[in-house]
Amino acid sequence: METVFFLIRHASHDRLGSVLCGRMAGVTLGDRGRAEADALAQRLSAQRLSAVLSSPLERAQETAAPIAARQGLAVTVDPALNEIDLGAWSGKRFEELHGDPAWELWNRARTHARPPAALPPPAGSPTAGSGGESMAEAQTRIAAALDRLRRANPGGRLALVSHADLIKAALAHALGLPLDFHSRFEISPASVSVVVAGDWGLKVHSINEGAA
């Protein structure tokens, strides 16, 4: 039996395009984002969803809430849908990052680049030298979640509210696209990308639907 996944990027917030928010707390939807989330919930009301899952971050849960409410469902928070751990870059303005060689590498070589650690590791720590989460690790996380959710929900139609890079990683996994090509397609705020899963694997039905 097939399981349909509606991969939804959270709606707009006021720091979009100026701050690399990552997992920082307190990033909530503004007026525009709430209007986008309501419009998205209205569009999705034509679908019979069986579950609405969300990243733990506020911007995702606030996007998921009106979608779930319209369907008479509760939002289930799933840590597997969380944003990539961007370590020391979380909360930095994009203008601060420009010119940083590690940031340039992150943008051109996602297959092996890794954000820097948020805090220097203690001296002698076995984690010395480790950083944030690589996109490959995030892809493993979302791919495992899709497989787990598919097995638990045969015939289900699940909305998963997450983040741009997580959705790109999921689509790249389904398409067999190298992560270095992450910028070859767009995942906009409040957009929907549809992936169908079966015993045979994953099939991409659409990408970035409903983008403004």
Ligand SMILES: O=C(O)[C@H](O)COP(=O)(O)O
């Ligand atoms: O701010 C970030 O973390 C990224 O630039 C975009 O991620 P998002 O999908 O959570 O906005």
